[in-house]
Amino acid sequence: MIPAAFDYARPETVDEAVRTLADAGEEAKVLAGGQSLLPILRLRLAFPDLLVDVGRIAELRGVRRDGDHLAIGAMTTHHDVIHDPQVRAHVGLLAAATATVADPSVRHLGTLGGSLAHADPAGDLPAVCLALDAELVAIGPQGRRIIPAREFFTDYLQTSLRPDELLTEIRVPVLDGWGFHYEKFNRVSQAWAVVGVAALVRRTDGRIAEARVGLVNMGPTPKRAHLTETALAGADAASEAVARAAALAAEGTRPSNDLSGSVEYREHLARVLTRRAVLAAAGMA
Template sequence: MIPAPFDYVAPTTVDDAVRALADAGEDAKVIAGGQSLLPVLRMRLAAPTKLIDLGRVAELRGIREEGGHVVIGAMTTHYEIQRDPVVDTHLRLLRLATDTVADPQVRHRGTLGGALAHADPAGDLAAPVLAMDAEFVLCGMDGRRTVPAAEFFVDYFTTALRPDEIVVEVRLPKLTGWHAHYEKFNRVAQAWSIVGVAACLRVDGGVIAEARVGLTNMGSVPLRATEVEAALVGHPATAATVRAAAAHAAEGTSPAADGNADREYRQHLARVLTDRALTAAAGV
């Protein structure tokens, strides 16, 4: 199908983008890499009156270090994240999760900010940034504000973004030296996760000192597996510890039932994949 008619603007600064969004009203759409939005437009599941393209806003791109954080511009592509040495050193979980996103063509065009703002519960990057305690810097007509990942994801395809706001950057604490793994289950290669698990551990002297576990597609938003984390911390990094902790993975979850899996199967997958992710991260 062909998208419905719309006006198109391509601002070159964040301020101009925000102003264009505010002027256009609630019927406008922001396009980043377009890998999620363009299919929706072609199927006419959305019919915006104006499309605001962020592709020419240079300040939205790039990866930099700021003290104990790594800051990633919203328009930074998945391909750039995969190959950045700062990300690989300090944010290994994000790099590993990004490796599983779709295919090389999508990773060359898709962006971190666009994927997270889309807020698809099956998307593979929301659970890792949640597990890593990321913060989102948002900009609107009233200026900039920072929202923690735990408050950014509100519901299916719904975030804390106000109608006149865009994502400027994502700030992630450095997890240098942490062990990490992202495990996903899907029916075919390059597909969305039926369930995914993001795990990162800080091991000190053979004992798990800190643990972060995020769940993909186990609810309307990404979730932290807090019971799993609690069962890991303070215990030796062994297969027995991992197995016992993974048994708690489905607690507090409410996954959807669809053509891929029912609720009980997704909860079973969460336990199995958590075991696999933690086993790989801990190297046991």
């Protein structure tokens, strides 16, 4: 289909983009890589009066070390995230999960910030950033605002970004010494995850000192499996202990019931994939 008519702006700086969004009110959409927005426009599921293309804003790209965080520009492509040496060395879970996103063409065009702002619960990266305790930086007319990932995703395809704010940066804590693994199940290669699990494990003396588990497509927003995380703390990194903790993974979730799977099927997948992901992250796979 052909999108509905819209005006088009291509600012050169963050300040110019923020002014453009503020002037447009709630009738504007930000175009990043376009891998999520353009299909929505073509299907006429969105009708913006103005499309603000931020592709020329160089300051929104790249990875830098900022104290105990990596600061990743919102317009950094999936390809660049995967291959950045700092991401691979200090936030390996993000690189590993990003490598499973769609196909090479999408990974070369799609961006980390665009994926997070789109907030699709079936997307891989929102749950990964939730597990990483990432922070998202937004700039608007009132200045700079830091939003914890746990507060960023508010509902299906909705975030706490204000209409006049631009997502500029993702700040991810450096997690040296943590094991990690991303496990997902999809019906065909390159399709959205039916369920996905992002696991981080810190071990001490053969036991799990701390674990984080992010769930993909188990509700209208990405989820943390808090009961599983609590059960894993201090547990022996053996398959029996992990299996007992993984059995709690679906508690408190609200998965959808659709053609890809029933609620019960997704809950089963969450338990199975959590066990696999935690064991792999703990080095016990």
